[in-house]
Amino acid sequence: MRIVQLTVNGVSHEVNVWPMARLMDVLREDIGLTGTKEGCGEGECGACAVLLDGELVNSCLIPVMQANGSKIVTIEGLSGSLQEAFLQTGGAQCGICTPGMIMAAHALLERIPKPMLDDIREGLAGNLCRCTGYQKIFDAVTLAAKSA
Ligand code: FES
Ligand code: FES
Structure with missing residues (x-):
């Protein structure tokens, strides 16, 4: 397990997670932001898309270690x-x-x-x-x- 720091929708979080955990799972299960959805789990459908340092990514494909220190925006962080x-x-x-x-x-x-x-x-x-x-x-x- 490793401590990973993520700034999600402007709020800093430190989570103790398996380094290869999927960013999507950490957002949903460790940080509790369940707006990001799992569709295919294989990078094909875009249901899990978030912004990672301003770039649109499929969070089911990103090991959380890769996002350490990054700024993330999820659906919960957008205006309506x-x-x-x-x-x-x-x-x-x-x-x-x-x-x-x-x-x-x-x-x-x-x-x-x-x-x-x-x-x-x-x-x-x-x-x-x-x-x-x-x-x-x-x-x-x-x-x-x-x-x-
Ligand atoms: S769940 Fe389909 S691209 Fe991530
Ligand atoms: S997959 Fe059901 S609304 Fe798009």
Whole structure:
């Protein structure tokens, strides 16, 4: 076991964990932030996406030691504007993909505040959804960009 320091949504945490534990599990189980979801557990679906020092990553693929000393933003750390847009357009159904979609959409809107549809498709290309057929998700991101 090792002590790892993570600053999550602006709050510093020191956790005593197995160094190869997945960042996703440490966020959920040791720090108690269960908004980050596990979909595939293999880096394919984006449900577990968080920002690690400003970069969008799949937290199921990151050994926690790799994040030692880093700043992390999870879905709990974002303001509610994207969440609200997803609710309004029906972009969230079962909800498993939603936190990761919102993290990816947030990262996109930081880079491109007024994205075109192709930008949105590309920005969310690493995130899979089994429920919505994607159009309502794209509508949500468009709505959030308009209301920002
Ligand atoms: S759970 Fe991490 S990418 Fe699917
Ligand atoms: S809302 Fe169910 S997987 Fe996207």
